[in-house]
Amino acid sequence: MGIETAGRVPKTVCVIGGGVTGLTAAYRLGKAGYLVTVVEQNPEAGGMLSSFFTGGSRLEHIYHHIFTSDTHVRSLADELGLEDQIEWYHPRDALLSGRHLYPFTGPMDLLRFRAIPLWDRIRTGLLVLRAGRMRNFAALEQQTAADWLHRQGGRRAYETLWKPLLRAKFDTDAEEVSAVWIWNKFKLRGGSRKGGKGRETLGYMRGSFGRMVDRLVEEIGAVGGSVLTRTTALDISKRENGGYAVTCILEDCSARTLSCDAVVACIAGRQFANIAGALRLPREYLEKVTSVTHKANLCLTLRMYHPLTDFYWTTICDSLPFVVMVEHTNLTGTGPYRGAVVYLSRYLGITDPLWTCTDDDIYRLFCGELDRILPSFSSSQVIEWRVRRTRYAQPVVLRDYGQRVAGIDTPDPGVKLAGMAQIYPQDRGVNYAIALAGRAASAVEAYLEEKPES
Ligand SMILES: Cc1cc2nc3c(=O)[nH]c(=O)nc-3n(C[C@H](O)[C@H](O)[C@H](O)COP(=O)(O)OP(=O)(O)OC[C@H]3O[C@@H](n4cnc5c(N)ncnc54)[C@H](O)[C@@H]3O)c2cc1C
Numbered sequence: 001m002g003i004e005t006a007g008r009v010p011k012t013v014c015v016i017g018g019g020v021t022g023l024t025a026a027y028r029l030g031k032a033g034y035l036v037t038v039v040e041q042n043p044e045a046g047g048m049l050s051s052f053f054t055g056g057s058r059l060e061h062i063y064h065h066i067f068t069s070d071t072h073v074r075s076l077a078d079e080l081g082l083e084d085q086i087e088w089y090h091p092r093d094a095l096l097s098g099r100h101l102y103p104f105t106g107p108m109d110l111l112r113f114r115a116i117p118l119w120d121r122i123r124t125g126l127l128v129l130r131a132g133r134m135r136n137f138a139a140l141e142q143q144t145a146a147d148w149l150h151r152q153g154g155r156r157a158y159e160t161l162w163k164p165l166l167r168a169k170f171d172t173d174a175e176e177v178s179a180v181w182i183w184n185k186f187k188l189r190g191g192s193r194k195g196g197k198g199r200e201t202l203g204y205m206r207g208s209f210g211r212m213v214d215r216l217v218e219e220i221g222a223v224g225g226s227v228l229t230r231t232t233a234l235d236i237s238k239r240e241n242g243g244y245a246v247t248c249i250l251e252d253c254s255a256r257t258l259s260c261d262a263v264v265a266c267i268a269g270r271q272f273a274n275i276a277g278a279l280r281l282p283r284e285y286l287e288k289v290t291s292v293t294h295k296a297n298l299c300l301t302l303r304m305y306h307p308l309t310d311f312y313w314t315t316i317c318d319s320l321p322f323v324v325m326v327e328h329t330n331l332t333g334t335g336p337y338r339g340a341v342v343y344l345s346r347y348l349g350i351t352d353p354l355w356t357c358t359d360d361d362i363y364r365l366f367c368g369e370l371d372r373i374l375p376s377f378s379s380s381q382v383i384e385w386r387v388r389r390t391r392y393a394q395p396v397v398l399r400d401y402g403q404r405v406a407g408i409d410t411p412d413p414g415v416k417l418a419g420m421a422q423i424y425p426q427d428r429g430v431n432y433a434i435a436l437a438g439r440a441a442s443a444v445e446a447y448l449e450e451k452p453e454s
Contacts, residue, residue: 019047022266024437036225051210055337070431091312131186140179148179168323237278268392297393
């Protein structure tokens with residue numbers, strides 16, 4: 001991997017995973033003078049933020065927006081010359097409850113939400129306000145979101161509003177999720193109302209966030225690094241000279257070994273444990289890393305002739321096979337895609353039979369339900385559709401998560417782990433992935449500065 005520059009061979013780093021965390025870590029390390037190779041198993045870089053072309057424009061495989069408080073995304077976009085490409089919108093949101101679509105954008109919508117008694121609506125409003133102002137989350141760490149919401153907002157509000165919301169994200173693990181997770185959601189959503197005259201403000205990049213992914217890849221290349229796609233890391237081992245070897249398998253089934261001075265694995269803990277056997281890490285550490293489970297996600301994208309509703313984000317409180325409906329083009333307008341773009345999303349465990357259904361079955365199941373609940377839907381309106389499966393989509397944040405989760409440093413000083421599960425107390429998201437990448441890059445730099453030449 002090393003190339004000679006001015007008589008000095010730069011130290012080399014292998015980054016496993018070409019999602020936004022891996023690419024940002026590689027970009028930071030490349031700028032700091034290290035020679036970086038990113039290996040990504042998929043055909044394209046970007047991970048969950050990767051995109052494809054539809055209707056003549058680029059679109060994420062999975063719905064993405066940012067919040068005004070996402071300062072790490074904004075400053076990275078600025079560094080990459082893209083800050084002025086972020087457009088800011090005031091979306092309209094809704095809840096589907098009892099087959100009825102309730103507007104649910106602001107506090108007045110909560111007051112009008114007749115599915116729960118008035119007193120519980122008031123309690124719920126106060127709960128959201130109080131939570132948004134809370135700074136210290138220590139008292140929430142040992143409580144489940146279910147208990148906390150139940151106590152603070154009342155049984156009816158919990159059953160009608162919060163339980164479906166928790167189930168939407170955590171499926172069968174919903175009742176076990178920590179109160180810290182939901183508190184963070186309240187804070188984030190409250191924060192994104194600041195500066196928007198009390199209205200929620202969401203950002204989206206003109207031409208898709210894929211442009212950020214492209215710019216990161218370009219910048220990594222500009223300082224001599226590379227991003228190898230269709231390249232799966234299979235094994236990390238130690239070399240006798242104190243460096244590391246990352247053995248990869250390529251698309252044609254040939255193997256390639258990358259030698260390097262340090263490794264950053266920007267993947268889930270379980271994926272890391274699967275390829276770290278040769279490092280002989282302590283059993284307790286591996287147990288910690290693998291103890292965090294992740295929900296998978298199925299996301300069906302529809303491009304249609306006409307919009308379905310006026311809402312950007314609809315949370316489904318009824319029992320349907322998908323749990324969120326995101327009408328992306330109610331944020332951006334339909335122009336770029338020559339049609340309306342709608343995402344239907346479902347988080348689930350991988351033992352759920354839906355996970356192994358064919359794409360055709362998922363399309364038929366989700367659209368069959370749309371047909372039942374929305375008179376505006378007809379399958380003849382669908383121009384194009386596709387299903388995206390994400391195995392490690394959402395870490396399940398249990399009580400005392402802070403103590404359960406491993407840090408960036410692994411017991412092997414030259415190997416760092418920076419997966420989504422390392423993000424806490426915030427929920428995973430592009431903003432925190434970028435921040436995590438910065439910390440991982442600093443940890444690698446600190447290690448390499450201390451390390452003698454190999
Ligand atoms: C449904 C959904 C909606 C979301 N919406 C938003 C949103 O609106 N706003 C927001 O900020 N965030 C959102 N997110 C979260 C955001 O996408 C993630 O936090 C972020 O993209 C995570 O980046 P990452 O690099 O850590 O992980 P990933 O994107 O998962 O990247 C990890 C990469 O590692 C690769 N990999 C794994 N193992 C190996 C191996 N052995 N060898 C080579 N490559 C390997 C994988 O293929 C993958 O590309 C959403 C996520 C989901 C699932």
